[in-house]
Amino acid sequence: MTAVTVPQPLPVVPPEPYSSTKSAITKVPITLDCTLHDLYSLDNDTPGNIVLAYDYPCKFPHDQLNSSPYPRFLYAANFPGTNAEGEMPNLQKRGVAQRYSFVAGRTPVLMIDLSGNEGEEISSLLTTSKDELRRLYDQLSPEQRPNAQIVRSTHDVQLTPDSRAVFIVPRDHMCAMLDQALEPEMLYEVLSKRWLAVSGLPTPKSKVIDPLPVNSWTAGRDAEVRRMLQAVQQQSFPFVVKVSIAASGYGTFVIRRESDRGTAMKELRSLLEDGLKKVNEENEQLYPASFVIQELVPGEAHGVTFFVTKKGRAVYLATSRQRFTQEGFWNGGCVSYLLQPMFQDRYRSTIEVLAKALHNKGYYGPVGADVMTDANGEHVIVDVNPRVTGSYHLGLLKTHFMQRGLCEAAVLSRLDIPSTQIAFEELFAADIAQGRLIINAWVTDTKKESNHAVLTVGAEDAVKLGRLIRVIETFVKTGEYAESAEL
Incomplete structure (x- = not known):
């Protein structure tokens, strides 16, 4: 055991x-009971090769990036608050990177900033970003302060050949830059609500709603959206609907009455319409557009x-x-x-x-x-x-x-x-x-x-x-x- x-x-x-x-x-310096460096060292013959990598966009508006038209790892873009206009998405990503890296200890930390190099303000932005990190980590005891570097291109990465990166979630551009400690498709799978529902672990009663294979959408994408939403329309109260890839309560709908169902159906339709556009024969086996209907446990x-x-x-x-x-x-x-x-x-x-x-x-x-x-x-x-x-x-x-x-x-x-x-x-x-x-x-x-x-x-x-x-x-x-x- x-x-x-x-x-x-x-x-x-x-x-x-x-x-x-x-x-x-x-x-007074803060001393943690242990850090991620200490935890990754447990039962590990090669603990020193772990690197923590985070999205850390500093520039706004960011330069136009050459992203793939067929991304492998899909994440819903239409959650309330996640499609906010302006600089908020950048600030949220940097905030997540800071609070998660706070417990890194001596494990190397890469803050990956691919927001662009154009404009005269780049130097000032980088100075501000470095000051934010220094002020944050200075609260910690010196021996537990993370060694973080802001990476603005593949050429900036300075790691030993055996280094392996750990991400919060796998993203195409980060996976292309760094070798990973964990197989990215596996990580994407276990991060999903779908995996928990089919894992055999003790969970509330759950039903997984998957899209049909892309090549079988003979009636079109809109018809597939309607087919998937039928399960929500027919489910008896109370219940919960969870988008498979989501976090912090986003994409989760608690449905106790008909008005809740109507609100959830509207938002789910938007999520599915956006998500199914990006599903293809290369990534559909990752089930990025699935959702779970689950018993509501009071x-x-x-x-x-x-x-x-x-x-x-x-x-x-x-x-x-x-x-x-x-x-x-x-x-x-x-x-x-x-x-x-x-x-x-x-x-x-x-x-x-x-x-x-x-x-x-x-x-x-x-x-x-x-x-x-x-x-x-x-x-x-x-x-x-x-x-x-x-x-x-x-x-x-x-x-x-x-x-x-x-x-x-x-x-x-x-x-x-x-x-x-x-x-x-x-x-x-x-x-x-x-x-x-x-x-x-x-x-x-x-x-x-x-x-x-x-x-x-x-x-x-x-x-x-x-x-x-x-x-x-x-x-x-x-x-x-x-x-x-x-x-």
Whole structure:
């Protein structure tokens, strides 16, 4: 049976009184319990060849790129918010790269920027991007700071011949640039909702809706869209529809009534019309346009994070509660460190069976899974993300927070900050100095008019954590530091 490594209990110091003093205080370096470098080294004879590679577009508008008219790896383009006009897609990609690489440790990091070289502002943009990364990583202890380089072409890549890249998701242009540690078609498959539905793992009752082979669309693409949507039209309430390749709640529709069905049908039609245009005989075996109809399990899903070593051993990190926007999109998670032994024991068998299934496919690396308990008291897996997830770092910050008497922590995502990073750090100087507040990502648009951040906060208990979250959320909404939110 696959062993699950449990972090040892830590000494807890008496909590310090909460303070919101705005005076500048020297920062204390953050030390992670372990990093991705440490985790990839477990059960691995060649750990030093792993390289983490991320999309990191700096230029906007980007130059016209010569992309393939027949991409192999397809991702839905019409999710709400993902087709936003302007610079937002660039900022989102850089923000993801920052927060995921925050836990890289000494594993080399490549920030791949293929947004173009035209224009006089390139030098300034690169300087700004490098400053963003330096300021982010400087929060960490020196021995855990990632060694990141911004790569603007294949010629910029400086790696040893045996280096193998790990991606969040496989993309054609990145696969063409670098040799990979994981087979990209396999990674694309296990990242899909379809794989989980057909894997044989404990899941809610699921039905996979696949397109017919391209050469059998005798009645045309529109007819194929209508055929696939019939399953949604005929399904009885309540149920969930999940686009196969999606993340953070995008492409997931909870359907309890006829009005929900109508909204989902409209958005699914748009997604299918866009997706089926790009499906061809070369990529259809990857099922990029499939979706899953799933039984709706009532209750709260727990986000469980762990690492699958190269030999298939599961290393437990943490279990967190999810935070969602009113629209149903993921925007963070909360963790109770004192409850982790209980959660680790509760989900031990689920973690082990999932780790085995992924390892049998050829996967090793970070994993996040959403687990629920059904009406029969059985644990069911409702989502799997074989990659670093938005709350993955919470399990690696246990010692940092617990040694300061902070037993609760939360990651806050999708924050549009109404100030510069310097001004924000001055305002929350005491929280940063006490180790209560960590910046996991901070990106600024090219006009230096908007700032987007991911923050992690800690507190002695859930009540004080809620107070600090309200202080930050009030500042995000109003631009004011509302100390009354602490009361």
